[in-house]
Amino acid sequence: MNLTAAWKVPVEEGDIHIQAYGMNHDVPVMLLHGTATYHYCWRSVAAQLASQYRVYCPDLLGYGVSDKPRTVLYSKQAQAKRIQAVIEALDCEAVHLVGHSMGGEIAAHIALQSPHLLRSLTLVAPDGFRRGVASPVKWAARKGWMDGIFRGAMNRKMKPTTLARMLSLPLEHITPEFMDRWTKPYQDPNTPFVIAKTLADDDTGIIAHRISEIHVPTLLIYGTIDKMIPMQVFRQYEQTVPNLCTELYDDSGHVLMEECPDRLAASIQSFIVRCCP
Structure with missing residues (x-):
């Protein structure tokens, strides 16, 4: 059980x-x-x-x-x-x-x-x-610029081919349910900030x-x-x-x-x- x-x-x-x-x-x-x-x-x-x-x-x-x-x-x-x-x-x-x-x-x-x-x-x-993250990227993240970049990217609906490439998985692995569950965190309005902050704080x-x-x-x-x-x-x-x-x-x-x-x-x-x- x-x-x-x-x-x-x-x-x-x-x-x-x-x-x-x-x-x-x-x-x-x-x-x-x-x-x-x-x-x-x-x-x-x-x-x-x-x-x-x-x-x-x-x-x-x-x-x-x-x-x-x-x-x-x-x-x-x-x-x-x-x-x-x-x-x-x-x-x-x-x-x-x-x-x-x-x-x-x-x-x-x-x-x-x-x-x-x-x-x-x-x-x-x-x-x-x-x-770690390259200094120019970390600097941009600390300035708050990366937040907007990630937000813009996440506002565009991710395609199955993009997720398959990102995860190095065959396209047939990307079922509708898998796509929905994997991309769910990206739908949270705070996620772009967290990813940018993770880059800014990278160690x-x-x-x-x-x-x-x-x-x-x-x-x-x-x-x-x-x-x-x-x-x-x-x-x-x-x-x-x-x-x-x-x-x-x-x-x-x-x-x-x-x-x-x-x-x-x-x-x-x-x-x-x-x-x-």
């Missing part, structure tokens, strides 16, 4: 939405989404993990159904502190943490800041070693010099045809994190939870069993 629930957890700067699966189980797993998406991207993986685990899928502050305050930092370090507060509020001692893309770098921050909150760490196509790569300090049991998963995160980032993690387990998915891209949810869920579950038999 997969018992689901949804609620909001208050943190210092707003309320964070939680979508949960497998509420009848005890062992907690938390899945963190990446940029410009929300908990929906984890639906297939979460449903499979929920056969054995209690699965929490939070919307990062500013994303999905969570609050979107305009006066806070949207850096990865700030987001990590909020997720730490959520884990503590859930009163589950420690979680198996999984992060995708930006969520992976946020998860790495948590592993460094509060390793006692984690039972294991799974990084799916994470960032963390690249340089990608600030933990690169500390990655070697991650001592939580860690699994790194990467698709060999990922067009978003270069293979160099995978190699840098591989060479830097001690006792790292790795899995390369041939012929897979960046959004692995959509491309191959069954395989990804199996990888996560197998690693959890290895960490906590």
Whole structure:
């Protein structure tokens, strides 16, 4: 039985939405989404993990159904502190943490800041070693100019071909329901501001010099045809994190939870069993 629930957890700067699966189980797993998406991207993986685990899928502050305050930092370090507060509020001692893309770098921050909150760490196509947003873009975002650019772009109805290209998915994957659910966050009038503010506050790569300090049991998963995160980032993690387990998915891209949810869920579950038999 997969018992689901949804609620909001208050943190210092707003309320964070939680979508949960497998509420009848005890062992907690938390899945963190990446940029410009929300908990929906984890639906297939979460449903499979929920056969054995209690699965929490939070919307990062500013994303999905969570609050979107305009006066806070949207850096990865700030987001990590909020997720730490959520884990503590859930009163589950420690979680198996999984992060995708930006969520992976946020998860790495948590592993460094509060390793006692984690039972294991799974990084799916994470960032963390690249340089951040180019200075002119960050400067324009801080001036407030990018907000208008994103607002204009989002006011135009997104086409299935655009979403397929953005997610590196085959066009047949983009069903009307998928299109509606994936683009839902873009319909929120505050979303353009949040994305622009995320660029303005970007701190990608600030933990690169500390990655070697991650001592939580860690699994790194990467698709060999990922067009978003270069293979160099995978190699840098591989060479830097001690006792790292790795899995390369041939012929897979960046959004692995959509491309191959069954395989990804199996990888996560197998690693959890290895960490906590």
